[in-house]
Amino acid sequence: MGDDRHPRTLRTTASHHAARNRIEGRPEGNDTVRVPIKSDRDIIFARQKGKEMASKLGFSSTDLTLIATSISELARNIVLYANTGEIILGTVHQGEKRGLSVVASDEGRGIPDIQRALQDGFSTSHSLGLGLPGVRRLMDEFEISSEINRGTTVSVRKWVP
Amino acid sequence: MEVPILKQGPYLIASIQSALSDEDLVQLRDALVAQVGKLRSRGVIVDVTALDVMDSFATRTLRDIAHMIRLRGAEMVIVGIQPEVAFALVRLGLKLEGVATALDLEEGILYLNRKMTESGKKR
Numbered sequence: 237m238g239d240d241r242h243p244r245t246l247r248t249t250a251s252h253h254a255a256r257n258r259i260e261g262r263p264e265g266n267d268t269v270r271v272p273i274k275s276d277r278d279i280i281f282a283r284q285k286g287k288e289m290a291s292k293l294g295f296s297s298t299d300l301t302l303i304a305t306s307i308s309e310l311a312r313n314i315v316l317y318a319n320t321g322e323i324i325l326g327t328v329h330q331g332e333k334r335g336l337s338v339v340a341s342d343e344g345r346g347i348p349d350i351q352r353a354l355q356d357g358f359s360t361s362h363s364l365g366l367g368l369p370g371v372r373r374l375m376d377e378f379e380i381s382s383e384i385n386r387g388t389t390v391s392v393r394k395w396v397p
Numbered sequence: 398m399e400v401p402i403l404k405q406g407p408y409l410i411a412s413i414q415s416a417l418s419d420e421d422l423v424q425l426r427d428a429l430v431a432q433v434g435k436l437r438s439r440g441v442i443v444d445v446t447a448l449d450v451m452d453s454f455a456t457r458t459l460r461d462i463a464h465m466i467r468l469r470g471a472e473m474v475i476v477g478i479q480p481e482v483a484f485a486l487v488r489l490g491l492k493l494e495g496v497a498t499a500l501d502l503e504e505g506i507l508y509l510n511r512k513m514t515e516s517g518k519k520r
């Protein structure tokens with residue numbers, strides 16, 4: 237089962253474009269999958285793809301569910317708040333460690349107050365407000381950057397235990 | 398994919414077969430709320446055994462359905478939440494407040510039967 241061995245990171249970047257470039261500047265192997273998100277059906281596809289990749293990396297079935305749930309929340313936010321965007325799935329390495337990286341990126345309205353958006357129960361859509369804070373708990377690393385009217389990028393990772 | 402709804406005695410059983418789009422979930426909600434009245438059902442079982450992911454939208458919609466069914470005078474129980482899904486729900490902070498759950502279909506039917514005798518005694 238998931239545990240708290242890995243520290244969670246939260247980095248908030250003022251400039252969305254700086255973060256985006258950094259993410260896109262990462263070396264991309266041929267194991268990167270980009271899933272365009274345009275409707276709620278794409279949410280299902282994105283989490284299935286994520287599960288597939290994570291399963292190849294050797295994650296436990298509990299971790300697969302945590303990863304798929306996270307992808308679902310991030311993709312749903314794109315559909316709800318930005319209409320369109322994409323989910324970029326990739327494998328990441330750090331020394332011996334291997335993991336899955338999920339980047340949810342859009343060019344929507346952006347988030348005015350990131351700290352608030354990360355609080356349990358905060359929602360501008362009368363929804364549960366558990367998406368972002370929940371994903372932060374489900375994954376090992378969490379990075380978010382957003383700029384008003386420019387877009388939002390949430391980048392998360394989970395390491396194979 | 399539409400969710401089949403079967404009538405079994407006084408109960409309705411909705412067995413979710415695969416991942417549901419938002420539209421499917423909303424359709425399930427409307428169908429159940431309508432059928433409960435049409436067939437005068439006393440209870441509803443929603444079987445989510447086949448769901449490998451329940452995100453906050455799915456959970457909230459299922460909770461809403463349960464509340465609506467109760468307002469229609471029937472009981473609803475969700476059965477078959479997978480262990481991994483339960484773990485993810487707890488981590489996300491989703492509580493399914495006020496919604497009855499049971500291990501599987503059999504337990505779900507037993508739960509509804511108990512509810513029916515309880516409400517029968519009260520009369």
Ligand SMILES: Nc1ncnc2c1ncn2[C@@H]1O[C@H](COP(=O)(O)OP(=O)(O)O)[C@@H](O)[C@H]1O
Pocket residue numbers: 309313314317318342344345346347353354358359360361362363364365366367368369388453
């Ligand atoms: N991609 C995004 N673009 C713009 N705003 C967003 C995005 N993702 C989240 N938000 C904002 O952050 C809030 C909290 O998001 P979340 O934790 O997923 O809860 P919920 O979606 O239930 O409201 C949302 O209500 C919304 O205002």
Ligand SMILES: [Mg+2]
Pocket residue numbers: 309312313363366367368
């Ligand atoms: Mg959300």
